[in-house]
Amino acid sequence: xxxPTAAFRFGHGLPLPRGAASTPQAMLAALFGPDQAASxxxxxxxxxxxxxxxxxxxxxxxxxxxxxxxxxxxxNRRARRASSLLALAGAKAALARAxxxxxxxxxxxASFWGDHFTTVGRAPVLKxxxxxxxxxxIRPNLTGSFADLLSAVxxxxxxxxxxxxxxxxxxxxxxxxxxxxxxxxxxxxxxLELHTLGVGAPYGQDDVRQMAELLTGLxxxxxxxxxxxxxxxxxxxxxxxxxxxxxxxxxxxRRALTDLSRRPETARHIARKLAVHFVSDMPEDSLVAAMExxxxxxxxxxxxxxxxxxxxxxxxxxxAEKARQPFDFLAASLRALDFSGTxxxxxxxxVFTRLALTPMQTMGQPFQSAQxxxxxxxxxxxxxxxxxxxxxxxxxxxxxxxxxxxxPDPVAFATYALGSRASERLIWAAARAESRREGVGLVLSSxxxxxx
Amino acid sequence: MDxxxxxxxxxxxxxxxxxxxxxxxxxxxxxTLAAGQAGLGENRLIVIILRGAMDGLDVxxxxxxxxxASLRPQIMSTPGLPLDGFFExxxxxxxxxxxxxxxxxxxxxxxxxxxxxxxxxxxxxxxxEAGTGMDVPLASVRDGWLNRxxxxxxxxxxxxAYAIGRDAISTLDGTAPVRNWAPDQHLLLSAQGxxxxxxxxxxxxxxxxxxxxxxxxxxxxxSGTPAAAKGTPAPGPxxxxxxxDQLVDFAASRLIGQTRIAAFSMTGxxxxxxxxxxxxxxxxxxxxxxxxxxxxxxxxVWGRTTLLxxxxxxxxxxxxxxxxxxxxxxxxxxMAGGAIRGGRVLGRWPGLAEADLYxxxxxxxxxxxxxxxxxxxxxxxxxxxALLEKTIFPGLQMGPDPGVLL
Numbered sequence: 138x139x140x141p142t143a144a145f146r147f148g149h150g151l152p153l154p155r156g157a158a159s160t161p162q163a164m165l166a167a168l169f170g171p172d173q174a175a176s177x178x179x180x181x182x183x184x185x186x187x188x189x190x191x192x193x194x195x196x197x198x199x200x201x202x203x204x205x206x207x208x209x210x211x212x213n214r215r216a217r218r219a220s221s222l223l224a225l226a227g228a229k230a231a232l233a234r235a236x237x238x239x240x241x242x243x244x245x246x247a248s249f250w251g252d253h254f255t256t257v258g259r260a261p262v263l264k265x266x267x268x269x270x271x272x273x274x275i276r277p278n279l280t281g282s283f284a285d286l287l288s289a290v291x292x293x294x295x296x297x298x299x300x301x302x303x304x305x306x307x308x309x310x311x312x313x314x315x316x317x318x319x320x321x322x323x324x325x326x327x328x329l330e331l332h333t334l335g336v337g338a339p340y341g342q343d344d345v346r347q348m349a350e351l352l353t354g355l356x357x358x359x360x361x362x363x364x365x366x367x368x369x370x371x372x373x374x375x376x377x378x379x380x381x382x383x384x385x386x387x388x389x390x391r392r393a394l395t396d397l398s399r400r401p402e403t404a405r406h407i408a409r410k411l412a413v414h415f416v417s418d419m420p421e422d423s424l425v426a427a428m429e430x431x432x433x434x435x436x437x438x439x440x441x442x443x444x445x446x447x448x449x450x451x452x453x454x455x456x457a458e459k460a461r462q463p464f465d466f467l468a469a470s471l472r473a474l475d476f477s478g479t480x481x482x483x484x485x486x487x488v489f490t491r492l493a494l495t496p497m498q499t500m501g502q503p504f505q506s507a508q509x510x511x512x513x514x515x516x517x518x519x520x521x522x523x524x525x526x527x528x529x530x531x532x533x534x535x536x537x538x539x540x541x542x543x544x545p546d547p548v549a550f551a552t553y554a555l556g557s558r559a560s561e562r563l564i565w566a567a568a569r570a571e572s573r574r575e576g577v578g579l580v581l582s583s584x585x586x587x588x589x
Numbered sequence: 590m591d592x593x594x595x596x597x598x599x600x601x602x603x604x605x606x607x608x609x610x611x612x613x614x615x616x617x618x619x620x621t622l623a624a625g626q627a628g629l630g631e632n633r634l635i636v637i638i639l640r641g642a643m644d645g646l647d648v649x650x651x652x653x654x655x656x657x658a659s660l661r662p663q664i665m666s667t668p669g670l671p672l673d674g675f676f677e678x679x680x681x682x683x684x685x686x687x688x689x690x691x692x693x694x695x696x697x698x699x700x701x702x703x704x705x706x707x708x709x710x711x712x713x714x715x716x717x718e719a720g721t722g723m724d725v726p727l728a729s730v731r732d733g734w735l736n737r738x739x740x741x742x743x744x745x746x747x748x749x750a751y752a753i754g755r756d757a758i759s760t761l762d763g764t765a766p767v768r769n770w771a772p773d774q775h776l777l778l779s780a781q782g783x784x785x786x787x788x789x790x791x792x793x794x795x796x797x798x799x800x801x802x803x804x805x806x807x808x809x810x811x812s813g814t815p816a817a818a819k820g821t822p823a824p825g826p827x828x829x830x831x832x833x834d835q836l837v838d839f840a841a842s843r844l845i846g847q848t849r850i851a852a853f854s855m856t857g858x859x860x861x862x863x864x865x866x867x868x869x870x871x872x873x874x875x876x877x878x879x880x881x882x883x884x885x886x887x888x889x890v891w892g893r894t895t896l897l898x899x900x901x902x903x904x905x906x907x908x909x910x911x912x913x914x915x916x917x918x919x920x921x922x923x924m925a926g927g928a929i930r931g932g933r934v935l936g937r938w939p940g941l942a943e944a945d946l947y948x949x950x951x952x953x954x955x956x957x958x959x960x961x962x963x964x965x966x967x968x969x970x971x972x973x974x975a976l977l978e979k980t981i982f983p984g985l986q987m988g989p990d991p992g993v994l995l
Contacts, residue, residue, distance in 0.1 A: 156717070272815045319910030323861055326916075330709055335777040342706055342948070499774065501755060508640070508756065509857065511711050519757050521795055521893070523803035524771040533777060562792065566785040575782040582786060584793035 141556040142455045145589040146415055147447070148241025150461075150469030151556050157239040161447035167240040169280055169440060174238035175272070178478050180230035181223045182272035183294060186265045189223055192216040193262045205285050220262055225486050226585065227268025228504050232493060236466035237478030243279060247465065249414050250275045252512040253407075254290045254332060256299040257505060263298060267505040270295035283407070283437035284398040284570055287332065288391050291324070294357040300324035300510060307353035307371025320371075325349035327510045333397040335406030344377050351375040351382055351393055404432035408442065416452055418459065424451040424482045457558070457588040460520040462513060463500035465589070466529060467493055470581050473554035474541050492536050499528035503509050521587070533581035538574045547576025550581075606955060608898065629749065629849040630743035632893050632928060632969040635840070635882065636735060636760060636850070639875070639900040640860035642716060644914050646906060646952060647868060649696050649934065650677045656941040663912045664864045676934050681872030684880055688925060693883075693891075695931035697961050697991070699939050701902055701919040701954035703984075710859065710915035713901030718760040720959060722984040732763025734959075735850060737981045738966060739765035747802075752852035754836055757825065758852045768848075772839035773832075776807045802951050829870075830877045837878050841885035844894070858900060858981030862911040879925050892927035895965050905950050906941055918951035922958050928969070928994055935961070935991050956988075963987050969992040 143159045144151050158164040165390055172545050193219045196213035203209050229267040235244045258264035276291035290296050297303045305321035306313045313319060325348035354370030357363060365387050374383035382389040396404060412420035426444070431438075431445040446452055461469060471481070481489070481497035497504055501520060507513055514520075538544055547567035563583045570576030580586060648663065651657050653675030658665070664784060670686055676698070678686065688694035703722035704713045715727050720734025732740075739745055740763060747766035752758035754771055761767045778786065781802070790797040840851045855878070857871035873896065883891050903920025903983030919939075939945050939953040947953040963977040963985060978985050 270608055301911065304862055306910045308910075313910070317910075321861060321871070321909055321913075323913055326708070330707070336707065336709055336712055340707070499755075499771075509710055514757070517795065521799050522757075522769050523799055523806055524755065524769070524774040526796070526799045527774045527776040527803040527807065530778070530803075534778060534782070560792075561790070563789050566788045569781075571779055571781045571783060575779060577784075579785055579789060583789050584796045587796070 141558055142446040142453055144241065144556075145457070145558070146452070147245055149235045149244060149465060150472055151554055152472070153241075154237060154239045157241065161444070162243045164447060165440065165444055168243050168246070168443065169571075170240075171418040172243065172276055174244065175242060175276055177231045178237070178482055180227045180268050180272050181265060182546070183269045183362055186223055186269045187294075189220045189265070190217070190262055191359060193220050217261065220265060222486065224258065224264035224268065225489065227265060228494060229482050229484065229489060231268070231271070231504075232464070232468060232471070233478030235464070236471045236476065236481060242443075246279050247271060247276055249411065250279070250286065252507070253410065254296065255507045255510050255512040256295040257507060258295075259299070264296035265503075266298065269293070278439075280440040280443075281438075282398070283403075283432075283439055284395040286439065287394050287398050290332075291328065291390075292355065292363055292387070292393060294363055296298040296324065297355055297357045297363065300327055301351060302355050303357040305349060305353055306369045307350055308352060309372055310370055311368040313369070313371075320346075320349050320353065322346065322349040328352075328397070331511055333406070334400060334402040338400075338402035338406070340378060340571055342378075347375040347377050348393070351377060351390060355387070355390065356582070381414070398437045401429075402434060404429045404437065408432055411442070411446060415446065417456060418516055424449045424469040425552065458517065459515070459589050460517040461587055461589050462520060463497045463502035463529075464504070466587060467497060467532075468501065469554075469586070470533070470537070471540075473550065473581070474537055474545075476540050479576045492539065496528065496532045499524075500532070501528075517588075529587065530578070530582045534575060534578035537577050537581070544573040544577050547573060547580060550577055551580045554580055555583075555585055560585055621822045626956070628744050629970050632849065633844050633886075633890060633895070634850050634965070634969055635844070635894065635896040635926070636852040637758065637869075637875070637878065637896065638714070638718065638758065638852070638854040638896040638963070639858050639898055640710070640756075640854050640856045640905055641860075641871075641900075642902050642916055643858040643871075643900040643920060644712060644715070644860060644864065644868065644904040645698060645900075645919070646903065646934070647864065647914075648682065648872070648923075649698055649921045649939065650679065651675060651678050651941065654938070654941045660906050660941065661908045664908050664914070673934060676762065679868070679872060681869050682741060682876050684876045685925070688879070688883070689932055691923055692932040693927055694879075694931065695924045695929055695933050695935065695993075697922045697924070697935040697956065697958070699919045699936050699952055700922055700956045700961070701957040702958055704902060705918065706948075708902065709900060710916070710920075717901050718758070718762075718897060720760075720962075722983045724984055733758075733760035734962070734981050735760045735852060736763030736765050738970075738972070739763075739767065739850070741972070741976055741980060742970070746847070748843075748847045751840065751848050751852070753840050753851060753853040756854045756856075758854060761850075761852050768806070770806045770839070772809070772835050774803075776803055811910070830874065833874050833877050834881055837881040839886050840881050841882060841890075844886060845890055860904070861909065861913040861915060864908070864913045867913075875923075888927070895927040895928045895969060896925040897962060897965065898923040898925075903952050906946060906952055907950070918947045919954035920952065923960060924961075924993060930992055930995050935993070957985060959985050960987050961991060961993055964990050965993045
């Protein structure tokens with residue numbers, strides 16, 4: 138029986154789909170290749186999301202002009218429905234890819250970066266934005282330089298709206314002086330604290346302020362999407378961490394982002410975060426150091442940093458101390474049940490919501506709705522609490538029977554889902570369950586299935 | 590100091606908790622411990638963590654300060670309720686006015702944790718919940734101040750303290766056993782399924798103990814919930830407050846029983862944009878939670894209850910360019926309950942003239958918010974000053990008693 142560490146730690150579990158990579162070199166080769174899961178299970182980027190967003194705005198305005206017009210009401214309802222279906226399509230595609238992809242590492246990395254660059258659609262019409270960020274900015278940049286990934290994210294409407302950049306105006310800009318509007322520091326602060334340097338790094342309020350001034354001009358215009366608006370841009374040079382940035386438009390912002398991406402604090406912060414996410418809440422120093430060194434050697438080449446992770450011996454010690462987060466728990470459960478990505482994509486919206494989205498929320502991880510821009514916590518203890526574990530057990534006992542008929546033999550299922558990780562205790566218990574339903578539920582509730 | 594580790598406090602804490610949970614979590618025995626919480630007596634403490642940085646200057650408006658009105662031309666459109674001639678209460682909390690009149694609602698203003706300058710929600714909340722100061726690297730803190738309080742009192746059971754809801758409450762994290770539950774969770778299993786689950790969890794302390802707790806909670810009969818709390822129709826948009834009602838009713842049912850400490854959190858305070866609109870929802874939820882708590886606890890228990898609502902920091906004194914406010918420093922703390930001496934705003938007012946501000950942008954803290962909590966703990970549970978200043982809130986100087994309690 139093969140070691141399931143690759144499937145658990147760098148993928149969404151067993152069984153590995155046919156043709157799936159399981160050695161570091163094959164995993165890296167697949168990652169460097171085309172994004173097949175995205176073509177098989179497409180999700181909407183901004184090109185689809187923006188027209189739907191505009192339609193909601195237009196029909197909102199029309200409804201405001203004629204509140205009692207039945208046609209206007211209907212058009213507005215339709216537009217809002219179309220927008221919410223786009224958000225749902227994003228959730229379905231994410232789960233379908235995780236369940237069926239042969240390239241599990243790509244899915245796990247995409248989730249990692251989606252969490253590192255957390256965005257939340259706080260208004261209903263903004264709900265599809267985090268998926269658009271994933272499609273437009275994150276997935277195309279998993280193996281390039283971190284500077285490219287960072288620029289793509291910071292300039293994306295999802296981030297510009299989530300962290301209020303779209304309402305930040307340089308106090309000395311044309312618009313700022315005319316309308317007495319001003320700066321909003323939110324994105325600048327999280328850019329330094331969360332996205333790059335890390336909160337312990339030696340930067341101060343002045344750097345935040347200057348970064349906020351440098352970012353002015355970046356905005357989201359409903360008619361066009363991303364835009365650089367010179368009328369909002371604070372004139373004059375800005376100095377962040379001792380480097381002065383001058384010039385017009387997006388170019389000096391890109392330069393600052395590139396500089397930030399190469400800072401040693403950034404390398405250390407993200408190397409450690411990757412090691413913590415994939416391997417251990419207390420990763421070995423040598424693992425973090427190896428990734429950090431590769432980051433600095435390559436100016437943040439993400440394929441090289443991923444290689445440093447996968448080729449380090451510490452990455453393959455099967456400690457299973459971390460908890461599968463709820464999204465991973467659902468994906469791994471569906472995969473073990475042979476429930477295909479195609480069936481997920483075909484699921485009716487209310488069924489998908491009832492069997493996947495609502496359970497994720499009760500397990501503590503509402504899809505694309507982290508509490509703050511720092512994303513989901515990593516510690517096992519946070520995920521395995523009485524109510525969250527109860528939610529996992531309830532799902533494991535109740536949902537598989539609604540999806541798969543007949544349910545598999547629980548003893549065979551234990552090995553199918555866990556390989557060599559299935560404990561004797563679990564196999565003993567699976568054989569003694571009163572029903573297949575509870576036997577399968579026990580396997581999915583087991584510590585070895587919920588740890589990785 | 591390991592600078593990167595600063596942001597890794599939660600991870601370290603998680604790992605450490607995992608390592609020591611078997612020893613520190615004797616759940617089977619605590620479940621069967623005798624009732625009487627001898628160590629804590631009859632007084633109840635409720636802590637609400639207001640996540641996102643509540644704007645104390647909007648909630649408790651210093652209209653008597655000559656500069657105030659000019660700082661916020663856009664966001665103070667609706668008039669407040671006059672309280673003491675200097676401060677007005679945000680109209681979104683008008684339902685609490687009867688409590689103010691009865692001396693069951695009070696505030697401390699211009700107060701903050703020791704957290705300064707970076708103005709990060711996450712570090713600010715970590716420090717608020719850790720109860721430590723800037724001299725202690727957050728990475729080295731493994732527990733919250735309420736948990737350290739519990740650790741210092743012998744003979745308590747896990748039932749003594751509850752973290753309620755689906756959000757983690759690190760104020761209660763630590764080696765002293767506490768309970769944690771979201772009141773809307775169910776867990777249905779056959780008797781045989783339950784036994785087999787015990788079997789597969791046997792060798793994994795975290796899963797074993799967590800499942801024991803979950804079963805104990807779903808099987809506990811919720812006793813003592815007063816009829817008033819069950820059947821009262823909620824005023825206003827009831828369905829939007831249903832989750833608050835459920836949470837508060839669960840908390841009340843525990844507090845009426847053996848629980849003495851309950852903590853939960855409420856979000857929505859990060860009002861960077863259109864604050865006049867966006868602060869209404871969190872205010873209505875806060876108001877509802879307090880009104881409902883009083884009703885659900887009944888006069889007897891409410892009379893022994895102190896409720897503290899704390900936030901990680903205040904917000905800028907000037908409104909920003911988006912009719913909102915940005916992260917600041919000092920703010921306000923809310924106190925409620927039949928055990929407090931309310932109808933007053935505690936604290937020295939520093940003024941809002943530019944020279945009086947912190948960093949020329951924020952309300953200047955004139956007190957450490959931990960000192961109010963510490964005086965409350967001393968008054969409620971008879972804890973001594975040395976324990977409070979050295980262990981529960983390391984580095985705190987409590988100063989003279991501001992008279993939080995009756």
